Amino acid sequence: xxxxxxxxxRAEVLxxxxxxxxxxxxxxDYNIREYTRRRAADAFxxxxxxxxxxxxxxxxxxxxxxxxxxxxQAVVYSLYAPKAKNVMELKVQ
Amino acid sequence: MAMAAAxxxxxxxxxxxxxxxLAAEAAAAGTVPAARRLLSSTTEDxxxxxxxxxxxxxxxxxxxxxxxxxxxxKVTHTAHFQKDLGLDSLDTVEVVMAFEEEFGFEIPxxxxxxxxxxxxxxNFIASHPQAK
Numbered sequence: 680x681x682x683x684x685x686x687x688x689r690a691e692v693l694x695x696x697x698x699x700x701x702x703x704x705x706x707x708d709y710n711i712r713e714y715t716r717r718r719a720a721d722a723f724x725x726x727x728x729x730x731x732x733x734x735x736x737x738x739x740x741x742x743x744x745x746x747x748x749x750x751x752q753a754v755v756y757s758l759y760a761p762k763a764k765n766v767m768e769l770k771v772q
Numbered sequence: 773m774a775m776a777a778a779x780x781x782x783x784x785x786x787x788x789x790x791x792x793x794l795a796a797e798a799a800a801a802g803t804v805p806a807a808r809r810l811l812s813s814t815t816e817d818x819x820x821x822x823x824x825x826x827x828x829x830x831x832x833x834x835x836x837x838x839x840x841x842x843x844x845x846k847v848t849h850t851a852h853f854q855k856d857l858g859l860d861s862l863d864t865v866e867v868v869m870a871f872e873e874e875f876g877f878e879i880p881x882x883x884x885x886x887x888x889x890x891x892x893x894x895n896f897i898a899s900h901p902q903a904k
Contacts, residue, residue, distance in 0.1 A: 689861070690881075690885065693861060693862070693865055693885070694881050696862060696865050697865050697869070697881065697884065700865065700866065700869045701869075704869075704873075720862065720866065723862050724862060727860075727862070
């Protein structure tokens with residue numbers, strides 16, 4: 680319980696953020712890939728002031744939960760990958 | 773009969789030089805270089821080769837310049853992400869991920885933490901055999 684109560688370290692938070700970005704990259708659909716990346720970056724910025732408080736713990740736990748959601752969704756979406764590329768992915772001639 | 777046999781023998785003899793260069797050509801053009809290419813690509817993949825440091829530096833700089841929050845004119849070969857470019861630790865994580873994408877290999881957490889400037893990034897990538 681004591682370990683669970685301790686606030687997440689800086690390295691742990693950055694590692695969670697990195698895991699989000701890695702998971703985001705797995706989405707084959709451009710929109711969802713970018714959304715996941717953007718959403719993760721926004722949420723981590725939103726909660727950056729929460730250093731060393733119970734709220735930081737809650738946010739960290741929520742983040743871990745959401746990471747699992749993202750990982751599951753990456754698998755589901757891989758089964759329904761778009762057949763055509765998004766216009767944003769095309770190289771400018 | 774003897775004439776026909778002689779002609780057949782002659783034709784058989786004549787056909788050989790035509791067929792031989794073709795086969796040799798096919799072997800030279802197709803199988804041998806393909807095998808060599810396959811061999812070299814496997815050794816490159818497994819053993820890897822180090823990239824030229826100047827090339828790495830140029831690519832690292834262009835990746836950082838393309839990063840949304842960075843002022844391209846501020847990016848130099850010695851810039852520090854947080855002190856010179858005004859990036860925070862979350863931005864740094866994103867930049868390091870962009871390096872992974874550019875150079876096609878995964879940077880583990882403990883190494884990624886140490887990358888905090890263009891210089892450390894270049895040194896790490898140039899010393900990494902799997903960087904492409």
